Amino acid sequence: MRSPTSRTDDRPEWGNSVTGPLPPSVRSRIDPFIVMDVMREANARVARGDDIIHMEVGQPATPAPKAALAAAEAALRSDKLGYTDALGMPALRERIAAFYGERYGIGVPPERVVVTAGSSGGFILAFLAILEAGDSFGLPNPGYPCYRHILSALGAEPRLIAPGPDDRWMPHARHVEALKAQGAKGLLLASPNNPTGTMAVDGRVGEIARACARERLWLVSDEIYHGLEYDRPAETALAASGEAIVVNSFSKYFSMTGWRIGWLVVPEDLVRPIERLAQNLFISTSAIAQHAALGAFDGIEELEETRKVYAENRALLLEELPKAGFKNILPADGAFYLYAETSHMAEDSRALCQAMLDRTGVAATPGLDFDPAEGKRFVRFSYAGSLDEMREASKRLKAWRETGQGF
């Protein structure tokens, strides 16, 4: 038995052999989500006893807030945990809707909230509901790689836009007009963005939402890092447009990655199409995760403490990473990522990340995951771990640099 994980992706069996195994589909030839490959390797090293610091994956060091865990434990004892309504438990949809009043001071009707299997489930539903096979859709570059891979797997065509430093690496209304002129069906906006951590300047999210409505393009606003800002609050696209599709999740701010629960807010006319898709593609979202998520709203105080840790981590790394040789870190407005230039350290950051993991036990993600064009010149560090881990990582990286063996 060959190990399936020891193989490369440029394998011979894509061909149309008539005697060997049947070939996988062409559309399964998407790139891996590199961070997951790095995480698997890092986990294998942990299992072997290595002392690894996980800075590769957007995984909080903290578990779900205590109130969420208590709600899950109560549900284990009192609920059968069977299928729920495909759109989610009514109580959770109502609680999420109310959160928009509390956080942003806007009204969102519970009927427009769809509970999903993480933001991943939300993207699948949203893209299927608005795009045909062959449609193109604008994506920020650098950006979360699953946007383009999910679009490709569903037969749509990612159109990468590269906003650059003038716009804080965020799209501008002129990108909306350019996409319209190119025949694209819409734009994905993420502020704060992954991997850069940058946020749109104040008012920009609303400008883009209005430009999309004017040009009759779909706007999908990925707001998964909302709540994790260090300077000024993030804007929701819902404040400017009832036609925007908002994707959010309990994974990041609420510290519940492995629970696989998130939500969409969709325009009224998409509710029933999305319900039909959700019924057929997912049946329903995890019942225990829905109970836990409902409880999580009582854990805001704890989550705000965690955010303070991230702020300390961020300050520490902005000080220490340059000492370890990392340059030109993008303005880290939100989320828990630093995106650093490494072209002076290695031609391809994949080799750099591999050497860094081998020599220091610090796992980070090569930029190629997020930017197929320029990514080999960058590395993304996640600072969602503990302050002690960040201190230890800084120490190891500086020591590695001092040996002169690394780069």
Add this chain to the structure above:
Amino acid sequence: MRSPTSRTDDRPEWGNSVTGPLPPSVRSRIDPFIVMDVMREANARVARGDDIIHMEVGQPATPAPKAALAAAEAALRSDKLGYTDALGMPALRERIAAFYGERYGIGVPPERVVVTAGSSGGFILAFLAILEAGDSFGLPNPGYPCYRHILSALGAEPRLIAPGPDDRWMPHARHVEALKAQGAKGLLLASPNNPTGTMAVDGRVGEIARACARERLWLVSDEIYHGLEYDRPAETALAASGEAIVVNSFSKYFSMTGWRIGWLVVPEDLVRPIERLAQNLFISTSAIAQHAALGAFDGIEELEETRKVYAENRALLLEELPKAGFKNILPADGAFYLYAETSHMAEDSRALCQAMLDRTGVAATPGLDFDPAEGKRFVRFSYAGSLDEMREASKRLKAWRETGQGF
């Protein structure tokens, strides 16, 4: 605010209006999974205080086995419940592989096991990994409606085959040859089948697996109802072919529907394509569900007790449903469904199910969900509830018949 649930599906806004809201995609125009609509209505009635007996949905009356709940509770206290490897926790993949030795006496390497978000997640991954947009794929009719709706949403074309009573409503090797001649890429086999409860005659699953290998068609074997047989054991396609793709789940035999956890066993050459798809489309499967599933294997004794209840339910309903007017129930070899003819009671079983819910509080699913051609002549009853519920349902249905007002 209009309620999104009060609207019909033949709405005006599919058009290309230039001023109204943007239209949903054509591919979102799949049928609803009717059983979920019925369940939502039944749940709404329960919330209003109605006394509803759920026979519409394949939802066991029992929670997860105690050993699974204990494992989940332990994980709540000891595990961060973050992202796991995209293919699943190694310990769970190993445990599932070992189960094939215990149940079927065959060896399955853990590397070929993929943990998924229910069988739903498994179908999405399997179909994306083997089919291009435009490919056609053979499906049994009647059959689980999500097969055809997932295929449609992913741009593939369902090709319904109707085996009929001679083959116990199950495909035969000649169907494989016919599909090949029509240019289809493969066949889905489900034994026991939903909604009919029928199973392939002994040796048939192996025949079909070999015919698919010979004709170079993919075989997807849905084995979600394995373990729930009342006469003879179900065959796994894996015993006959290492090229078969097996879909299974903890939802039915393991009584864990709302946990949304299942698995695939795939040919070696599909492991990496499916891993890439899983990384991008799902990231990973619920961590607490994976812990619970690992525990569930220690709850087999409890699950066997539940199967005895199903056997009692089945015997009771095979006796009582005919007295309430339901005819020609298909041979119920496995699963927990009875598929009964109702054309003598009502022209369209949707109206019959609605009247039955209104008058008796018994929720059942119209056959149209499972068979777009002949389904209006059938109703599916799920007997996964308690024996008391089955007794009460029988009483209500017989009383309804006696009033003469029903049909």
